[in-house]
Amino acid sequence: MxxxxxxxxxxxxxxxxxxxxxxxxxxxxxxxxxxxxxxxxxxxxxxxxxxxxxxxxxxxxxxxxxxxxxxxxxxxxxxxxxxxxCGDKIHTSLALMMAGVPTPSVRVATSQDMALEAIGEMGYPAVLKPATGSWGRLLARVDDENSAEAIIEHKMTLGSYQHSIIYAQEYIDKPQRDIRTFVVGDECICGIMRESEHWITNTARGGKASNCPVTPELAKISVDAAQAVGGGVLAIDVMETPEGGLTVNEVNYTMEFKNSIAPTGVDIPAKMIEYxxxxxxxxx
Amino acid sequence: MNTECPECGAAVAFDEAPMAGEIIECEECGVELEVTAVNPLAIAVAPEVEEDWGE
Incomplete structure (x- = not known):
C-alpha cells in the first residue's frame, strides 16, 4: 500500500x-x-x-x-x-435538490435585469455568492433591490467572467451560528457549531467553534448531503431554519478541520486517513 | 532552524523541522512566508490568495 x-x-x-x-x-x-x-x-x-x-x-x-x-x-x-x-455552487445546489436534501432556494441569472427579477420573485433578503469560491469571500447579503442592483453591477463590471453568472440564494434567518459536520464515508464523525455576531460564520472569517452533538437528524442530513455529491471525505455546512429544521448550505471537498479537533475531541485526520x-x- | 524574513529581515525561527510548502507568518512584519526548500532552508513571500482557493 x-x-x-x-x-x-x-x-x-x-x-x-x-x-x-x-x-x-x-x-x-x-x-x-x-x-x-x-x-x-x-x-x-x-x-x-x-x-x-x-x-x-x-x-x-x-x-x-x-x-x-x-x-x-x-x-x-x-x-x-x-x-x-462541490467546487461549483450551482452544481452543489442542483445535486442536493435532486437528491431531496433540504437546501435553500437558489436563482441563477446571467444579466442584471433577470437577476433582479429572480431575486424579487424569491424575496429579500438574499445572498449573492460567486459560483466558485470559499472561505466566505465575496458573499453579499442584499436586503433590497437597490443594494442588489449595485452589487450586481459591480460584479458584472469589475469581476472576472465567472461573476457574470449570478447565483442568488435564499437568505436563511439562522441563529448567530451555523453547523459544520464532517462526513467520512457513510459516517458523520463529528460536528462543530460556529458562532459569530456576523451573518457570515466561517471560522476563516473569525467564527468561534464549539462542539455540536451529532443528533440522528443532523447525522442523516449530513450523510445524505455527502452522498448527494458523490461521497468521500466531506465537510457539510448546515444551517438551522427559523422553523426548527435543518438545511444544507454548502459541501466542501478539501475540508479544513484544524479548529474542529479540540472542540469535538475527534481525531479527524486519523479518520480521514483510515478512509x-x-x-x-x-x-x- | 533559523533564517531571515525576505520582506523585513527579521529572524524567522522554526520550533519543529519545517516542511516544503509550509506557510508561516513573520512575527515582525506579519507577511505570510512559504518554505520553498528545506535543505538548505529557503523561504519566500507566499503567493497571494487566488480567487479559486479554498476548501
Missing part, C-alpha cells in the same frame, strides 16, 4: 494528515502540485500509488490533477466528480 498526498501550500491540516499517515505505518509520498508535470500518455509513474489524497488549496489545480488521475483509473480522495460538484487507506485497499 502506498499513498500520495498531493498538496500545494502546507497548512496545519496537511501537517496533521502527514502525522496521521505516519502513525498508520503506510508508505507515502508528499507531492507538491506545483513541482510536478503530467505526461498524459504515461500514467506509469503514478501507478505506484494505490490511492492519491488531493489537498490542493487551488480548486482549478485540484480539478486538473483529479481529472488526470481518475481518467487513468487511479483512485483519489475525493474524486473528480465530487470536486466538480483513504480503505479506498486504496479496495483498489488492490
Amino acid at each position: 502506498k499513498i500520495a498526498l498531493l498538496h500545494s501550500r502546507i497548512r496545519m491540516e496537511e501537517k496533521l494528515l502527514v502525522k496521521a499517515i505516519e502513525n498508520s505505518g503506510v508508505e507515502f509520498d508528499l507531492i507538491d502540485m506545483r513541482q510536478v508535470h503530467f505526461d498524459l500518455e504515461n500514467p506509469d509513474p503514478w501507478r505506484q500509488y494505490d490511492v492519491i489524497m488531493e489537498r490542493c488549496v487551488s480548486h482549478s489545480q485540484a480539478m486538473a490533477a483529479l481529472q488526470i488521475f481518475n481518467m487513468w483509473g487511479i483512485p483519489t480522495v475525493n474524486n473528480y466528480d465530487v470536486g466538480m460538484i 483513504v487507506i480503505s479506498v486504496g485497499e479496495s483498489n488492490k
Whole structure:
C-alpha cells in the first residue's frame, strides 16, 4: 500500500494528515502540485500509488490533477466528480435538490435585469455568492433591490467572467451560528457549531467553534448531503431554519478541520486517513 | 532552524523541522512566508490568495 498526498501550500491540516499517515505505518509520498508535470500518455509513474489524497488549496489545480488521475483509473480522495460538484455552487445546489436534501432556494441569472427579477420573485433578503469560491469571500447579503442592483453591477463590471453568472440564494434567518459536520464515508464523525455576531460564520472569517452533538437528524442530513455529491471525505455546512429544521448550505471537498479537533475531541485526520487507506485497499 | 524574513529581515525561527510548502507568518512584519526548500532552508513571500482557493 502506498499513498500520495498531493498538496500545494502546507497548512496545519496537511501537517496533521502527514502525522496521521505516519502513525498508520503506510508508505507515502508528499507531492507538491506545483513541482510536478503530467505526461498524459504515461500514467506509469503514478501507478505506484494505490490511492492519491488531493489537498490542493487551488480548486482549478485540484480539478486538473483529479481529472488526470481518475481518467487513468487511479483512485483519489475525493474524486473528480465530487470536486466538480462541490467546487461549483450551482452544481452543489442542483445535486442536493435532486437528491431531496433540504437546501435553500437558489436563482441563477446571467444579466442584471433577470437577476433582479429572480431575486424579487424569491424575496429579500438574499445572498449573492460567486459560483466558485470559499472561505466566505465575496458573499453579499442584499436586503433590497437597490443594494442588489449595485452589487450586481459591480460584479458584472469589475469581476472576472465567472461573476457574470449570478447565483442568488435564499437568505436563511439562522441563529448567530451555523453547523459544520464532517462526513467520512457513510459516517458523520463529528460536528462543530460556529458562532459569530456576523451573518457570515466561517471560522476563516473569525467564527468561534464549539462542539455540536451529532443528533440522528443532523447525522442523516449530513450523510445524505455527502452522498448527494458523490461521497468521500466531506465537510457539510448546515444551517438551522427559523422553523426548527435543518438545511444544507454548502459541501466542501478539501475540508479544513484544524479548529474542529479540540472542540469535538475527534481525531479527524486519523479518520480521514483510515478512509483513504480503505479506498486504496479496495483498489488492490 | 533559523533564517531571515525576505520582506523585513527579521529572524524567522522554526520550533519543529519545517516542511516544503509550509506557510508561516513573520512575527515582525506579519507577511505570510512559504518554505520553498528545506535543505538548505529557503523561504519566500507566499503567493497571494487566488480567487479559486479554498476548501
